[in-house]
Amino acid sequence: MRPFPRLLYLVVVCLSSVSSGFARRTSAYIRSEFPSVDIPVDNEVFAVPKDSNAPQQVHITQGDYDGKAVIVSWVTANDSRSSEVVYGTVQNKYDHSAKGRMTKYTLYKYESHYIHHCILNDLKFDTKYYYKIGSGASSREFWFHTPPEPNADASYKFGVIGDLGQTYNSLSTLKHYMLSGAETVLFVGDLSYADRYQYNDVGLRWDTWGRFIEQIAAYQPWIWSAGNHEIEYLPYMGEVLPFKQYLQRYPTPYMACKSNSPLWYAIRRASSHIIVLSSYSPFVKYTPQWIWLRDELKRVDREKTPWLIVLMHVPLYSSNEIHYMEGESMRAVFEEWFIQHRVDVVFAGHVHAYERSYRISNIHYNVTSGYSYPIPNNAAPIYITVGDGGNQEGLAGRFRDPQPDHSAFREASYGHSTMEIKNKTHAFYHWNRNDDGSKVETDSFVLYNQYWARNLRRRKLKNIKGTYTNFSD
Numbered sequence: 001m002r003p004f005p006r007l008l009y010l011v012v013v014c015l016s017s018v019s020s021g022f023a024r025r026t027s028a029y030i031r032s033e034f035p036s037v038d039i040p041v042d043n044e045v046f047a048v049p050k051d052s053n054a055p056q057q058v059h060i061t062q063g064d065y066d067g068k069a070v071i072v073s074w075v076t077a078n079d080s081r082s083s084e085v086v087y088g089t090v091q092n093k094y095d096h097s098a099k100g101r102m103t104k105y106t107l108y109k110y111e112s113h114y115i116h117h118c119i120l121n122d123l124k125f126d127t128k129y130y131y132k133i134g135s136g137a138s139s140r141e142f143w144f145h146t147p148p149e150p151n152a153d154a155s156y157k158f159g160v161i162g163d164l165g166q167t168y169n170s171l172s173t174l175k176h177y178m179l180s181g182a183e184t185v186l187f188v189g190d191l192s193y194a195d196r197y198q199y200n201d202v203g204l205r206w207d208t209w210g211r212f213i214e215q216i217a218a219y220q221p222w223i224w225s226a227g228n229h230e231i232e233y234l235p236y237m238g239e240v241l242p243f244k245q246y247l248q249r250y251p252t253p254y255m256a257c258k259s260n261s262p263l264w265y266a267i268r269r270a271s272s273h274i275i276v277l278s279s280y281s282p283f284v285k286y287t288p289q290w291i292w293l294r295d296e297l298k299r300v301d302r303e304k305t306p307w308l309i310v311l312m313h314v315p316l317y318s319s320n321e322i323h324y325m326e327g328e329s330m331r332a333v334f335e336e337w338f339i340q341h342r343v344d345v346v347f348a349g350h351v352h353a354y355e356r357s358y359r360i361s362n363i364h365y366n367v368t369s370g371y372s373y374p375i376p377n378n379a380a381p382i383y384i385t386v387g388d389g390g391n392q393e394g395l396a397g398r399f400r401d402p403q404p405d406h407s408a409f410r411e412a413s414y415g416h417s418t419m420e421i422k423n424k425t426h427a428f429y430h431w432n433r434n435d436d437g438s439k440v441e442t443d444s445f446v447l448y449n450q451y452w453a454r455n456l457r458r459r460k461l462k463n464i465k466g467t468y469t470n471f472s473d
């Protein structure tokens with residue numbers, strides 16, 4: 001960096017630190033963790049339902065743009081016939097039904113069971129639904145709650161989980177998440193880690209993972225984004241179609257938002273507009289993902305959905321030694337849009353640790369400008385890495401030293417986050433470290449909405465002026 005910009009940067013950082021009252025912090029906390037090994041396949045957390053033909057691996061996700069539809073997915077071992085879901089708002093009284101579709105695939109010599117996907121449309125907002133899948137004695141019943149109609153004042157609590165896997169640490173994350181009271185999981189990629197296995201076990205470990213998450217995923221939607229462990233480019237097995245198993249098993253409502261790929265899409269839920277990006281699909285200028293995101297950002301209506309949240313797998317800002325700078329190419333393409341459209345927060349995974357940034361940007365950087373260092377920028381999102389679900393690869397325990405100025409808090413532990421939206425201006429954010437037997441909120445702050453909180457004074461004046469104009473008319 002040239003001397004003047006460096007000096008300018010230091011002044012801006014000092015002023016920013018004084019005004020915010022924050023300081024960088026690297027947590028020294030170390031807890032004894034469970035070994036980073038997958039839970040054995042015969043453990044009860046992967047148990048197959050007693051009736052061998054009963055639906056298993058049940059999970060749901062949002063099925064449309066606004067939350068009036070749900071996609072129900074499940075697997076049956078023998079019954080390929082019924083992809084029907086019966087449902088209603090009263091338990092045991094299923095006065096609606098929907099027919100889905102069945103699919104199956106092979107991966108090397110692994111042959112999947114029958115995979116069913118069924119969309120329930122025209123649901124009422126903010127309503128509890130009971131649903132039943134399977135037939136006769138092997139049928140199973142679950143429930144879910146639809147979100148409120150998208151509106152600026154809706155309160156809603158999201159959870160954020162990433163890089164989950166299927167170890168005892170993963171189980172700890174799930175158990176702690178279940179105590180959080182959150183209503184929807186924003187999942188930031190790397191689901192099963194089945195690709196750490198070989199040959200037929202790559203398929204079998206997707207099955208165990210599906211049974212593992214059912215305890216939550218059958219009852220509340222998981223909003224999926226894909227990570228590198230979903231690519232499964234496995235030429236040694238003759239399997240070269242990227243994302244083959246992920247796409248067969250975990251559908252997304254991509255067509256409702258005019259996306260041409262299930263790997264990138266958007267939904268509106270309660271008071272949030274959530275954009276899901278694919279770190280492992282083309283995103284440079286003029287690619288389908290780039291064009292779609294450009295257009296989707298124009299569709300965001302902060303008057304209706306004040307909170308703008310972006311999910312991706314690879315973090316754009318991270319100070320961990322592991323995967324350092326891997327998000328740089330996407331940052332160079334999309335960061336300017338995030339600032340222009342006042343994104344509130346970007347959640348990512350990939351790095352197996354927790355880290356939160358200040359509001360910073362590096363949009364003035366190019367190969368000749370010399371402005372190569374992120375600077376405080378109130379229009380920028382906060383970047384949060386939550387790749388700490390607990391998979392078999394273990395923690396990313398080596399942070400870069402010294403801690404960069406843009407990094408607010410970092411800790412190499414397992415856990416999950418929650419974002420509790422209270423109204424159009426404020427949300428309570430927590431990162432909850434896994435701990436033995438108790439919930440530990442380790443990093444907490446109030447998130448001010450980038451649109452409503454920042455422009456509140458101007459908005460009030462505008463409303464007053466509007467009222468006056470109407471009155472005078």
Ligand SMILES: [Fe+2]
Nearest residue numbers: 190227228350
């Ligand atoms: Fe990853």
